[in-house]
Amino acid sequence: MKTEELKNQEYKYGFTTEIENFKAPKGLSEKTIRFISEIKKEPKWMLDWRLKAFNRLKVLKEPNWQKPKYPKINYQDLYYYSAPKSMKDKPKSLDEVDPKLIETYNKLGIPLNEQKRLSGVAVDAVFDSVSVATTFKGELDKKGIIFCPISEAIQKHPDLVKKYLGSVIPISDHYFATLNSAVFTDGSFVYIPPNTRCPMELSTYFRINASETGQFERTLIIADKGSYVSYLEGCTAPMRDENQLHAANVELVALDDAEIKYSTVQNWYPGDKDGVGGIYNFVTKRGACRGRNSKISWTQVETGSAITWKYPSCILQGDNSIGEFYSIAITNNHQKADTGTKMIHIGKNTKSKIISKGISAGQADNTYRGLVDIKVKAKNSRNYTQCDSLLMGNKCGAHTIPYIRNKNSSSTIEHEATTSKINEDQLFYCNQRGLNQEEAVSLIVNGFCKEVLQQLPMEFAVEAQKLVSISLEGSVG
Amino acid sequence: MGQLFNIDLKKIYSSNDKEAADRKKNFEFFLKRGLPNKKNENWKFSDLNYIISKNFKNITNNNEYKFDKKIETIHDFDHNKVILVNGLLKSFDLHFEEKDKVKIETLKSLESFHYQSKNNLDYLNKALSIGGFNLEVQQNYKCKKPIIIYNYFSENLNNKIINNSNRIQVSQNSELTLIEYNIIEKSKFIKNTFEKINIDKGAVLKHIILQKTKSNGYFYKNISGTQGYNSSYQNFILSSGLKFNKIEIDMILEKEKSSCHILSGLNLSKEEHQEIKTQINHLAPNCKSYQKIKNVLENDSKGVYQGKIFVKDIAQKTDAYQLSKALILNDRAEFNAKPELEIYADDVKCSHGSSSGGIDEEAIHYLMTRGIELRAANKLLIKGFLNEIFDNIPEEKIRTFLEKTIAGQIDEVR
Numbered sequence: 001m002k003t004e005e006l007k008n009q010e011y012k013y014g015f016t017t018e019i020e021n022f023k024a025p026k027g028l029s030e031k032t033i034r035f036i037s038e039i040k041k042e043p044k045w046m047l048d049w050r051l052k053a054f055n056r057l058k059v060l061k062e063p064n065w066q067k068p069k070y071p072k073i074n075y076q077d078l079y080y081y082s083a084p085k086s087m088k089d090k091p092k093s094l095d096e097v098d099p100k101l102i103e104t105y106n107k108l109g110i111p112l113n114e115q116k117r118l119s120g121v122a123v124d125a126v127f128d129s130v131s132v133a134t135t136f137k138g139e140l141d142k143k144g145i146i147f148c149p150i151s152e153a154i155q156k157h158p159d160l161v162k163k164y165l166g167s168v169i170p171i172s173d174h175y176f177a178t179l180n181s182a183v184f185t186d187g188s189f190v191y192i193p194p195n196t197r198c199p200m201e202l203s204t205y206f207r208i209n210a211s212e213t214g215q216f217e218r219t220l221i222i223a224d225k226g227s228y229v230s231y232l233e234g235c236t237a238p239m240r241d242e243n244q245l246h247a248a249n250v251e252l253v254a255l256d257d258a259e260i261k262y263s264t265v266q267n268w269y270p271g272d273k274d275g276v277g278g279i280y281n282f283v284t285k286r287g288a289c290r291g292r293n294s295k296i297s298w299t300q301v302e303t304g305s306a307i308t309w310k311y312p313s314c315i316l317q318g319d320n321s322i323g324e325f326y327s328i329a330i331t332n333n334h335q336k337a338d339t340g341t342k343m344i345h346i347g348k349n350t351k352s353k354i355i356s357k358g359i360s361a362g363q364a365d366n367t368y369r370g371l372v373d374i375k376v377k378a379k380n381s382r383n384y385t386q387c388d389s390l391l392m393g394n395k396c397g398a399h400t401i402p403y404i405r406n407k408n409s410s411s412t413i414e415h416e417a418t419t420s421k422i423n424e425d426q427l428f429y430c431n432q433r434g435l436n437q438e439e440a441v442s443l444i445v446n447g448f449c450k451e452v453l454q455q456l457p458m459e460f461a462v463e464a465q466k467l468v469s470i471s472l473e474g475s476v477g
Numbered sequence: 478m479g480q481l482f483n484i485d486l487k488k489i490y491s492s493n494d495k496e497a498a499d500r501k502k503n504f505e506f507f508l509k510r511g512l513p514n515k516k517n518e519n520w521k522f523s524d525l526n527y528i529i530s531k532n533f534k535n536i537t538n539n540n541e542y543k544f545d546k547k548i549e550t551i552h553d554f555d556h557n558k559v560i561l562v563n564g565l566l567k568s569f570d571l572h573f574e575e576k577d578k579v580k581i582e583t584l585k586s587l588e589s590f591h592y593q594s595k596n597n598l599d600y601l602n603k604a605l606s607i608g609g610f611n612l613e614v615q616q617n618y619k620c621k622k623p624i625i626i627y628n629y630f631s632e633n634l635n636n637k638i639i640n641n642s643n644r645i646q647v648s649q650n651s652e653l654t655l656i657e658y659n660i661i662e663k664s665k666f667i668k669n670t671f672e673k674i675n676i677d678k679g680a681v682l683k684h685i686i687l688q689k690t691k692s693n694g695y696f697y698k699n700i701s702g703t704q705g706y707n708s709s710y711q712n713f714i715l716s717s718g719l720k721f722n723k724i725e726i727d728m729i730l731e732k733e734k735s736s737c738h739i740l741s742g743l744n745l746s747k748e749e750h751q752e753i754k755t756q757i758n759h760l761a762p763n764c765k766s767y768q769k770i771k772n773v774l775e776n777d778s779k780g781v782y783q784g785k786i787f788v789k790d791i792a793q794k795t796d797a798y799q800l801s802k803a804l805i806l807n808d809r810a811e812f813n814a815k816p817e818l819e820i821y822a823d824d825v826k827c828s829h830g831s832s833s834g835g836i837d838e839e840a841i842h843y844l845m846t847r848g849i850e851l852r853a854a855n856k857l858l859i860k861g862f863l864n865e866i867f868d869n870i871p872e873e874k875i876r877t878f879l880e881k882t883i884a885g886q887i888d889e890v891r
Binding site: 065376389391392393394395396397398399400401402403404405406407408409410411412413414415416417418419420421 | 518790791793803805806807808809810811812813814815816817818819820821822823824825826827828829830831832833834835
């Protein structure tokens, strides 16, 4: 692919869908929360829960310790609910869904029509504040797997939601998590019954379309005893001059012998070359390995967003539980990323592994910030951390801020980090064999990221590899 | 905070009214914000406010400098002697050096210590500092023998706080080995020291911080320095034995080819808590920094390492390395590390490593199969673990002395 072609490809998901929207009144207030709750036809306990979070929010302060600073967000100037008008009365089948919406997802490469799907991936498509469609429901139902929008789960499976919602990220956690608890609109709910292996990848595709809105999705995944699920998440947004807020909460619960694999390819609109516009991606992701021998694995490819600020974490409560975190964070132009993970070892013989690759180019700033905390009772625990940073040019920054705590004589923590640039020799070697500069860089970067990319499910891996190349275009030479 | 401190500012000597007024202002400022606690990122792992409040009450400033004891000096190698009593310069003997080449005097003016600070202990120090020493090595002079600063603390210091400030100037192409040797009688007190170091072009400073025996001291020391072209700073921290000790080092590598080494070997036991916090600022190309921090943690001791390497965009070809290792020998002991990198230049070699864990069972097994009993095997491994940091000391006699001191510390614990 020529450089010119790459340039034109900059952000191909930046289009806007012209669709009539139905919004909540502007601003954050009890009224807005009641409005959201009402429109989702939520039971009273859910509304009470939201209001409790809202009351808590009033006393919380926005955190300011992070590296990327951003202008103050006016929370009263945002819409907290926005949905296509056609979605007001929930369509019963795909045929009733507004064709414009279906077309949008087709354009994004996410056909919602089951016949067109090649491989078995069930998709829940979230457009602004509502879930548009969920595919392959029938097939999943047969196995007893619940995969539906969270608003539907609140009505149909209140016991499960009541039991697990907020059990990993409590409503009073921190500012953005609490904000989400108060105003969350939609997201996915997954429940895998005991001893079930989910036969296909589950996937949610988030799309922000309306302007001046914030997207507050909430995802809750529960893997019951002995089950397995692989979940994918993708996201895009139109190109706009304004900054939009995305504050999601994701909670994972793995019970005895269960395994959850959570993969994200985050490609929100990153803003233009001069750093105008783009999404503020302030997300709280946390998983609890509650049961013995449980496992949670996070894989993330972060290429989009003006500011990415998130730390997918694992609380390793169950004995012998395992937490993994694989991350690639690429920042170019004026993008900023402050991301990493927390591994809290509580149970005995717990293991965690962190592989983080940060790439900065242009005037971007990339920070790895992580915590490994081995508690007194976590005997024979192990952690291995590796974070590598790659710098392209001397206008960007790469930072590593690990917190390492060990309170146990039988546990071992190993941490290593390096910062470097692309080796001239490698570039020369590639050039010599007929690759141009861009292709060579893309090849080397892909090699640098290989350990993480290979963790992604097949379909995602291909897309992610392309994304890595595109995100860096124009940064060399 | 009011009841914790009972300070009489009038008892501290001020050379003029302005200084007295400054002291008052600084002290008020300190009281308003109090001792740093764990909400402060810098003090995240060592909550000073908690530690001091738990162990002290009614803290007063010291004005006793009586000294009638004979200090047990080091006989292992020839050296110049400087004696500080309770933080104040008492006497010195620099007879190994040429006349007027090395100067030491009581630090009179605290002017150079006036700078904007986020550190509240700085305000405390400015308010209460009694001075300290001002050491200067002239241009092109390489000191023939090391200087040992015998830092003596008398026995009547219970619930007292000592604040002092020192300045070290190592001029162009000069060389100095400075050993700070703390001798503490059985009293429980607080010391807050600020030290300024300036290492000019081509100069070398070796700085060793050593503790004689176990003591009840609660120490904080802040070292800030700048380095010129092709200069070298080497710091060895071997201060095991204090109840609490935090050493904060902020070095600025201003000019090309300067290098900074910070090495530490600590063997902490019962109720000991030590923190080393460093910030190495690479502001020029081709500079080198190397940090190696080793902790052996016994009983309920706590070791902390917070290190930061900052590389400015123009500081290409920087070579910076941080390594922190901890041997945790008891489940009540803990090790916390925060090795941080902040890098804005692309052609650099920066890395860090950190590991913590128990003693290697296989190594113990190996030694035991060779007929070495468990206790001795443990000791051997600990010694080996700590001795590694002395590789950078070329002077045989000093190295032997330091190894002996460390061995003594290990024997004392085990």
